[in-house]
Amino acid sequence: MSARLRGSFPPLVTPFRGDAVDLDAYGRLVEHHINGGSHGILVNGTTAEPSTLTVDERNEIVSLAVSTSSGRVPVIAATGSQSLAETLALSTHAERAGADALLVVTPYYIRPPQRGLVEYYVEVCGQVEIPVLVYHIPGRTAVSMEVDSFVQVRERCPNLLGVKHASTDLSFVIDLLLALGDDFRIFVGLESLSFPMLAMGAAGLMNAVGNLDPARVAALCEAVDASDLKRARELHNALVELSQAIFFETNPIPLKYMMKRISALDRNEHRLPMVPATAELERRLDAVLERAGLL
16 A cells, blocks of 8 residues: 555645534545545645644544545545644544554644654554654744654654655755655655655655645656656646745635635635635735636
8 A cells, every 4th residue: 555655645625614524525625636636635734724623523534535535545644733642542543444644743832852753753653553654844843853863763663654844954855865765755745845856756745736736736746757857847837826825824724715716615614713815815816826727
């Protein structure tokens, strides 16, 4: 199964209807990605607003994604939390539900030392048999995991498969590949670095823009795999403005609005403290969608 964990794995948004997660809409999103050519899906990533969800809701979404995909594409479940107990509860449920791999964010807010991070991931990896990826997003968590810490965890846990790297530090990517080899899967977490990191040896993308144009994002991965770097660069450049628009305000506020405009989502509802796009932001996003040919 780990051989399938390559390519475009867009992080799905969480559709809300009033106070509840809209499970019917979520099932349609899974189909949207399968039909659009995504190589897999990422459930409960940052784009899903997971900190606004309960543990039961996150577990229910994972189960729904697995049952809806029904093996047609791999499902990676983001199961990290600031609490080890919560991370283990989410991770063991995802494995039982049939997820193909886990994405576990570095514990945020408390800023642990490197030795604490090592033991944390050794504990998580030891509680499951499926592959585990570290979600490395220091801009949100205020925690950076050093290359040597990855090496230490990998030596003790063969199911540590890779990392989603959401940082502009490209030297870190080179150092990881040199230290851990080409089998260590690095997924790109920043849209602006999609082509550069793929060309350097990344295994795929976990980019929010895949929610808007799954076919083109998947094609970018496929072009690099085929060593067609000219085509890959063209695809990357064509996605730049759309990718930038996702971050006109905190993700996924712009993304949910744009998904609604292109009929990929019924409504762009959020849970506080997240709020829908303003009228001014909507106008800016409409212009981007028109230039991208998505309206």
